[in-house]
Amino acid sequence: MLAHRLIDKALKTAQGAQATVQRAESTKVSFENDKLKFVKSTQRTTINVKVVVNGKIGSSHTSDECDADGVVARALEAAAFGSPAHFEFPGPSDGRPVRVYDEAVLGVTREAMVQIGREMMTVVKDYNPDILVSAGINKGVRQTEFANSSGAAYQTQSTSFGVGVHGQWVRGTDILLAGHAFGWKKRDVDYGAIADRAVALFRMAQDTASIETGTFPVIFSPEALEVLVLALRLGFNGKSVFLGASPLAEKLGQKIADARFSLTDDPLIDYASRSSRWDAEGVPRQVTPLIENGVVKNFLYDLDTAGRAGTRTTGHGVGCSPTNLVVKTGDTSWQDMVADTKTGLVVYDVLGLGQGNPISGEFSVNLQLAYKIEDGRIVGRVKDVMLAGNTYDALNNIVAVGDQAEWAGDSLLAPPIQISDLNVVAR
Amino acid sequence: MRQRLEEALRAANADYTEIRVEQVDSSWVHFKGRELDSVGSAKTSGGIVRALVRGGWGYAAFNDLDGLDNRVRQACESARLVGGVEQSRLAEVSPVVDRVSVALDEDFRHVPLSEKKTVIEEYNEIILGYHDKIETSHVAYSDRFRKVWFANSEGTFIEDERPDASLVLSATARDGDNVQQGFETVAGKAGFVIARGHHQKARAAARRAVDLLSAPPVAGGKYTVVINPKLAGVFAHEAFGHLSESDFLYENDRMKEIMVLGKRLGSDKLSIVDDGSIDGLRGTQKYDDEGVPTRKNELIKDGILVGRLHSRETAAKMGEHPTGNARAVGYRYEPIVRMTNTYIDSGDTPFEDMIRDIDLGLYALDMVGGQTAMEMFTFSAAYGYMIRNGEIAELVRDVVLTGNVFETMMHIDLVGDTLVFPPAGGGCGKGGQSPLPVGLGGPHVRILDVVVGGR
Numbered sequence: 110m111l112a113h114r115l116i117d118k119a120l121k122t123a124q125g126a127q128a129t130v131q132r133a134e135s136t137k138v139s140f141e142n143d144k145l146k147f148v149k150s151t152q153r154t155t156i157n158v159k160v161v162v163n164g165k166i167g168s169s170h171t172s173d174e175c176d177a178d179g180v181v182a183r184a185l186e187a188a189a190f191g192s193p194a195h196f197e198f199p200g201p202s203d204g205r206p207v208r209v210y211d212e213a214v215l216g217v218t219r220e221a222m223v224q225i226g227r228e229m230m231t232v233v234k235d236y237n238p239d240i241l242v243s244a245g246i247n248k249g250v251r252q253t254e255f256a257n258s259s260g261a262a263y264q265t266q267s268t269s270f271g272v273g274v275h276g277q278w279v280r281g282t283d284i285l286l287a288g289h290a291f292g293w294k295k296r297d298v299d300y301g302a303i304a305d306r307a308v309a310l311f312r313m314a315q316d317t318a319s320i321e322t323g324t325f326p327v328i329f330s331p332e333a334l335e336v337l338v339l340a341l342r343l344g345f346n347g348k349s350v351f352l353g354a355s356p357l358a359e360k361l362g363q364k365i366a367d368a369r370f371s372l373t374d375d376p377l378i379d380y381a382s383r384s385s386r387w388d389a390e391g392v393p394r395q396v397t398p399l400i401e402n403g404v405v406k407n408f409l410y411d412l413d414t415a416g417r418a419g420t421r422t423t424g425h426g427v428g429c430s431p432t433n434l435v436v437k438t439g440d441t442s443w444q445d446m447v448a449d450t451k452t453g454l455v456v457y458d459v460l461g462l463g464q465g466n467p468i469s470g471e472f473s474v475n476l477q478l479a480y481k482i483e484d485g486r487i488v489g490r491v492k493d494v495m496l497a498g499n500t501y502d503a504l505n506n507i508v509a510v511g512d513q514a515e516w517a518g519d520s521l522l523a524p525p526i527q528i529s530d531l532n533v534v535a536r
Numbered sequence: 537m538r539q540r541l542e543e544a545l546r547a548a549n550a551d552y553t554e555i556r557v558e559q560v561d562s563s564w565v566h567f568k569g570r571e572l573d574s575v576g577s578a579k580t581s582g583g584i585v586r587a588l589v590r591g592g593w594g595y596a597a598f599n600d601l602d603g604l605d606n607r608v609r610q611a612c613e614s615a616r617l618v619g620g621v622e623q624s625r626l627a628e629v630s631p632v633v634d635r636v637s638v639a640l641d642e643d644f645r646h647v648p649l650s651e652k653k654t655v656i657e658e659y660n661e662i663i664l665g666y667h668d669k670i671e672t673s674h675v676a677y678s679d680r681f682r683k684v685w686f687a688n689s690e691g692t693f694i695e696d697e698r699p700d701a702s703l704v705l706s707a708t709a710r711d712g713d714n715v716q717q718g719f720e721t722v723a724g725k726a727g728f729v730i731a732r733g734h735h736q737k738a739r740a741a742a743r744r745a746v747d748l749l750s751a752p753p754v755a756g757g758k759y760t761v762v763i764n765p766k767l768a769g770v771f772a773h774e775a776f777g778h779l780s781e782s783d784f785l786y787e788n789d790r791m792k793e794i795m796v797l798g799k800r801l802g803s804d805k806l807s808i809v810d811d812g813s814i815d816g817l818r819g820t821q822k823y824d825d826e827g828v829p830t831r832k833n834e835l836i837k838d839g840i841l842v843g844r845l846h847s848r849e850t851a852a853k854m855g856e857h858p859t860g861n862a863r864a865v866g867y868r869y870e871p872i873v874r875m876t877n878t879y880i881d882s883g884d885t886p887f888e889d890m891i892r893d894i895d896l897g898l899y900a901l902d903m904v905g906g907q908t909a910m911e912m913f914t915f916s917a918a919y920g921y922m923i924r925n926g927e928i929a930e931l932v933r934d935v936v937l938t939g940n941v942f943e944t945m946m947h948i949d950l951v952g953d954t955l956v957f958p959p960a961g962g963g964c965g966k967g968g969q970s971p972l973p974v975g976l977g978g979p980h981v982r983i984l985d986v987v988v989g990g991r
Contacts, residue, residue: 142787144623147593148614151868152607154599172580172599183577190650192572219617241788277910279790282942284910322756352569352672354708356715417571461914461936464905469715471753473936473989475914493912495938495989497756501713534756534989 110264111174112256115158118181120258123160123188125198127257129389130174131155135249135269138222140230143242148219156180161198162188166413195416198257204386204393208379213296214248214268222246225300229274232304233311240276240311247271247292261391269293269382271519272300274307278314285490287311287458287478289332292519295380310457310478316489318481324530326453326508327496328446328482331517331525333456338434338521339463340470340500341372345399347410347429351418354468356501357405366403366504369439370526373398374409376424376432382519383432390426397423399431403504436523439510446509446527448485454533455480455487456496470500495534503528537695541687544604550587550594550612552626554688556825557583557601558867561645564678565652567660573674575653582867587611588626592619597868627851627858629828631691636822638697640727644679647728652677655731656703659738663707666742669749671710675738677703677731682866684825692827700724700818700973702961703731705738709745716751716933718744719904719918721961723818723973730959744919747931754920754932754988760897761937761986762890766958767900767917769976772808773878773964774906775913775941776801780810780835780843781861781873781966782850784910791910792854794942801841802945805883808836810845812860812876817957817975819876823860826871830860839945847873865969872967877975883951890950890982897923898988900935903960914938914989936989944983952979 112128119126133153139146158180159168167188171180226244233242249269256262271292278285287310289303329336349355357365376384376394387393390412398406410418411426425432447455458478476494480487511524541555563577582599585607594614596607644652656677663673679701686694702723709716720737724730763771778784785791802808812830814820821830826848833843846854847862850873862871891899899921906915917935921928956977963971 144621144787145592145618146624147595147870148618149595149597149870150610150614151597152600153868168574168576170576170578170580172582174600176579179579183579187576187649190572190653191575219614223617241790277788279788279794282794282911282940284791284912286909348568352708353710354672354715356713460907460909460912461905461916461938464907464914464916464936466715466717466904466934469713471934473916473934475912475938475989477909477912493938493940493987495756495914495936495987497934497936497989532756534987 110254110256112254115177115181116256116258118177119158119160119184122185123162125161125258127159127198127390129157130254131251133249133251135247136219136222138219138226138246140226140242140244143230145223145226158184160184160188161194164193165191166194167191194413196412198259199261199390199392200259201261202393205377207377207384207386209265209267209294209384211268211295211380214270215250217248217296222248225272229272229300229304232301233274233276233308236308237278237311240278242274242276244274245272255387255391257391263387263391265386267294270296270298272298272303274304276307276311278311285314287314291516293380293382294384313480313487314490318489318491320454320481320491320494320533320535322535323533325533326450326527326529327531328453328455328525328527330455330457331515331521331523333459334436334517334523334526335521336459336462336472336474337500337503339467342431343468345408345431347408347414347418349468350408351414356469360405363405364403365405365501366400367507368403369507369510370400370403370504371437372400373435374431375435378433381433388424388426392422392424392426394424432520434521436514438512438514438524440512441509442512443525446511446525447482447487450482450485453482454491455482472500473497493535497532497534503531506530537685538687538693540604541685544608545687545689547605547608548587548612548689550589550615552588552689553608554586554686555583556867557685559683560680562678562680563644563649563652565656567656567673567675569672570664575649577649584867584870585611586870587615588624589615590619591621591623591625592616593624594618595870624849625852626848629848629858632823632827633693635695636697638699640699642727642729644701644728645681652728659705659734662735662738663705663742666739667746669709669711669746670707670742672708674704674706686825686827688827694823694827696821696823698821699726701726701728701730703734704961705734705741707742707745709749711749714749716745716748718742718748722959723961724959725816725818725820748919748933751931751933753934754898756989758985759988760894760982760984762897762899762923762980762982764901764980765956765978766902766960766976767915768880768978768981769878769960770903770906770915772880772978773875773974773976774908774915775944776808777810777875777878778908779910779941780845782844782846782854783873786850786853795841795844797841799841800839801942802836802839803948804839805951806836806839806945806948807881808878809834809881810875810878814877814975817877818973819975824862824871825864826862828858828860828862830876833859845873845875847871863972865972869969872969874966874972875964875974877977879955879957879977880951880979880981882953882955882979884953885950886953887980890952890980891923891928892926894923895925898935899923899928900937911941913941938987938989944986947984948981949984950982952981955979
């Protein structure tokens with residue numbers, strides 16, 4: 110293995126070393142403006158080396174398999190004055206197997222991918238030929254070699270497959286954008302259902318509704334729940350906690366949300382897009398409860414951050430970022446959630462997420478795709494409306510949690526959640 | 537390299553083929569809090585082949601430079617699958633053979649990592665030591681030197697050097713649950729000298745983070761807003777600039793009607809320009825990634841739409857001329873229509889005259905982000921001040937501006953008399969290609985009736 114050769118080279122100078130070699134091939138088929146636009150193939154090589162010399166860390170990367178000497182030399186150069194290492198490279202560990210490879214992905218031809226795109230586009234065009242449609246179909250396969258100086262070594266193979274369809278519907282100066290997408294590590298993707306979902310979003314937007322500035326209950330669809338989850342992604346990052354940048358830093362064991370809200374990081378869901386058996390530091394992945402019944406249970410750590418914070422890695426190397434986030438379902442059906450709302454909003458997509466000061470929980474976003482509820486019915490799309498609030502306040506003002514979870518994007522599995530009294534600013 | 541690319545081009549069986557190969561030298565020094573978070577350097581290389589067969593595009597991107605012929609054949613096969621009905625064609629341009637090299641003041645490729653670390657660490661110390669409310673810092677220096685070789689089947693061969701260096705100085709202050717950030721950025725097509733001497737900026741970032749702790753969030757509502765040059769640049773780029781990228785228009789008849797040349801889109805005070813040929817700015821290149829020379833492109837002149845940004849493909853489709861705006865963020869990507877350096881042109885109003893008659897308004901400064909979806913935009917100011925009775929009043933935070941670009945451009949009633957290009961870090965994202973270095977600029981600009989999100 111190249112990874113072993115890199116470590117041997119590094120250990121001539123370094124006391125510890127880790128190497129990762131990834132080789133990937135992917136294919137993308139893209140439809141733009143109702144037409145097949147391009148087919149793209151990509152070959153990638155990524156080689157990462159991390160060394161510890163006299164207790165200090167150095168790292169480098171390259172894309173060239175012949176640059177083994179160079180990448181090791183650069184890592185050693187950086188280690189001369191790098192940050193102190195607060196960890197030992199971990200020894201071998203089996204971890205728990207998780208399915209990340211689907212042979213069926215490899216057999217999907219470019220022609221078959223084109224056909225999937227055409228079928229999704231047809232579904233949207235059959236609904237309304239005025240909608241200008243774009244679609245994408247991606248597949249990929251990746252081999253990873255990992256080894257470190259403590260004897261951990263593994264080789265894994267993973268696949269990926271994803272599709273999406275989006276439309277643009279222009280009426281006068283009004284432009285409506287809507288669509289749906291999903292990807293994971295398995296060939297089995299119901300692209301018909303994805304196109305149907307896109308059509309449903311357009312259908313609900315046929316009429317326009319207006320809402321006045323004020324406070325209203327707001328239902329976040331799973332796709333829009335990221336508005337609330339973003340602050341948690343950042344806040345549960347062990348590095349932010351250790352550095353004190355996270356507002357959750359001193360909240361371990363404390364109740365920060367409604368008792369119906371539970372959040373888990375789960376990298377062991379078969380075929381989920383962020384699943385893997387080991388993290389990038391060779392540490393076995395594990396399921397980590399973050400919030401249980403409203404109470405903060407754990408933060409996410411990688412080796413070095415855990416060492417600095419005096420705790421153990423949770424298998425979130427490198428970077429302490431979440432993998433697949435799972436929000437626990439509740440007991441309210443979608444229908445009841447809408448039916449029980451006198452005046453309110455359902456949000457599907459926003460603009461401007463992550464701007465400002467997201468780790469504080471503050472959000473102030475433009476409603477890119479949202480609908481008004483009047484007397485328990487969705488009556489039309491709202492435009493030029495901003496929604497503002499704070500995640501941590503919102504999670505204590507939960508009205509209802511949906512009884513069914515769906516994948517939103519490709520790394521959040523969540524039910525819809527309704528929040529009371531959010532600030533809505535209308536034009 | 538020229539010979540290698542030209543030989544590989546001969547393996548093509550297509551109506552048009554191009555190969556772009558890059559070697560990228562990069563280095564970085566990141567502090568997070570007391571300790572170095574990451575320091576290092578890297579070398580990567582790779583490229584992309586684009587082939588056009590009977591109007592269909594095939595692309596093949598790669599890291600492995602061996603077997604270039606196979607990548608060319610792969611792109612041609614993909615193109616053949618797409619082609620058929622006449623779709624894409626390219627506007628004619630004259631073939632170019634050129635070599636562009638840059639001379640950097642303190643070329644960052646020759647500055648040792650240890651020296652870079654020493655300079656950056658001083659800023660980090662200043663931030664951390666500024667005040668006991670400073671919780672942590674993020675001081676990130678990075679540089680990237682792209683050496684680009686471009687060859688196409690029409691005889692163009694360009695060798696280009698594209699350096700980019702940037703420094704972000706960010707401070708996080710905390711008071712209980714209240715966490716605030718202040719930051720300053722420096723960036724340019726420059727050597728390591730651009731990262732030196734920013735002790736004042738480090739202090740400014742720390743001061744702002746601490747000051748924002750006691751600043752109230754702006755009350756949501758509609759205000760007369762004065763935006764500073766950095767935000768004016770963001771507005772020109774985010775709110776309007778993306779609409780002038782012709783790949784949004786060229787196959788979309790409805791959008792073409794909205795964006796018809798000669799139409800009034802803004803008040804007569806408003807002029808917007810994109811210019812990829814301004815010396816030293818981050819969006820500057822002599823040629824774009826199709827080998828087309830960059831130039832000054834007026835987009836809005838006195839409120840009237842007068843131009844737009846093109847690749848060779850969108851120009852051919854719309855019967856206009858290529859503008860030098862086909863850009864790729866790196867070797868894995870095909871060029872798409874992008875901005876270069878975008879700015880609002882200066883007007884004639886001094887800053888004092890802009891705020892004098894405002895009873896209650898908002899002065900919004902700098903940016904932490906911006907996003908658009910066609911005519912809707914939001915952008916987030918890093919901070920703001922209320923304007924009360926014609927004077928700058930208290931500091932406010934969480935300033936997010938939103939609206940419909942066409943209405944907002946009509947509401948611009950005063951444009952400042954001094955055009956500046958503040959050094960902006962980060963970059964632009966589009967079509968999965970991010971961050972592309974761009975330049976932004978403008979004078980102070982006053983806009984009536986802006987929706988400000990807030991609590």
